[in-house]
Amino acid sequence: MAVSAIETVEGRALLLVAFAKTGIRLVDSGWIKALELPAKITGGLFAASVLILLVDGSDALNLHKLGSWAQPLVVVVVILSGCLFASSIIAEVWQATESYRLKRQSKAHHKKRVQEFIADIPYLTENEKVILGYLRHYKQKRFTGAHDAGHARTLLSRGYVRYIGVAGQAIDPRDVPFEVSSHVWEVVEARPDDFPHRPKYSDKTKRVEVFPWRERLF
Incomplete structure (x- = not known):
């Protein structure tokens, strides 16, 4: 039993390492760029996948005819596209209000x-x-x-x-x-x-007012 338990632990560890390597390859291959997709694309994908689930089972579409994997796949697409759509909306709202926030911060700093x-x-x-x-x-x-x-x-x-x-x-x-x-x-x-104006002149004639920040050299 001890040997079996060790083998189970090692097997799980190897499985985790395999998943980690797969995740790294996905990131390297550019999948992370999906987070940067605009809301109109992620929103369209989300709406389309939801529509597919709504019409599933009708005369127009039956996912079970495609295979047992079809409906779970669409559900996964709904979840992922919904998350991406929500993050895109938040990002666009944040960017749209950036100038307002910076202006507000500038006013607060000035005050x-x-x-x-x-x-x-x-x-x-x-x-x-x-x-x-x-x-x-x-x-x-x-x-x-x-x-x-x-x-x-x-x-x-x-x-x-x-x-x-x-x-x-x-x-x-x-x-x-x-x-x-x-x-x-x-x-x-x-x-x-x-901050009163108290003029000082260069001579007794009071014709030329001196600049109060200037130091006399002689």
């Missing part, structure tokens, strides 16, 4: 960043507020400055302003393009009292 900037306003330096106030006053979301952003370097480090140069663009290190981040600009425009 979060707005709230984080508002919470950080009390901790901004006076010079940081003046820089943003100057840009708000002149409706100038973009500006140029030294490569280290000058007095706006802390705004740069916090992500409140960012570089906007593109790959391959020739840039003078004294005039690097910057832009106020969208979530910051939204708050700056909505709360002008927090």
Whole structure:
């Protein structure tokens, strides 16, 4: 009996290995691509196989005349095509709503960043507020400055302003393009009292207003 039990276990193990190899060959041969079939194909196959089962036994069709294997085969086709049809529908719905979901996630991320900037306003330096106030006053979301952003370097480090140069663009290190981040600009425009315009001039004549982010070299 012990020998018989061992042989039974070995036989089952060999059978499992054979099934595994068969499954691997099916995957390698491209059967897995059936999961990528569009809903109109899998739906048509599902509807056709269901229709065959419905008319089976009538004058139009009798599966038993084809053999005892015919009806079970159609049942298997119904189950498989039904599963494929359902997965195709789910995949197409997911793909159709992808842009909506991405847009919703983007709005949620933007709103979060707005709230984080508002919470950080009390901790901004006076010079940081003046820089943003100057840009708000002149409706100038973009500006140029030294490569280290000058007095706006802390705004740069916090992500409140960012570089906007593109790959391959020739840039003078004294005039690097910057832009106020969208979530910051939204708050700056909505709360002008927090970002006052306090002009400073290059001389006593008050003819030329200096850029508050520029550092004087001499």
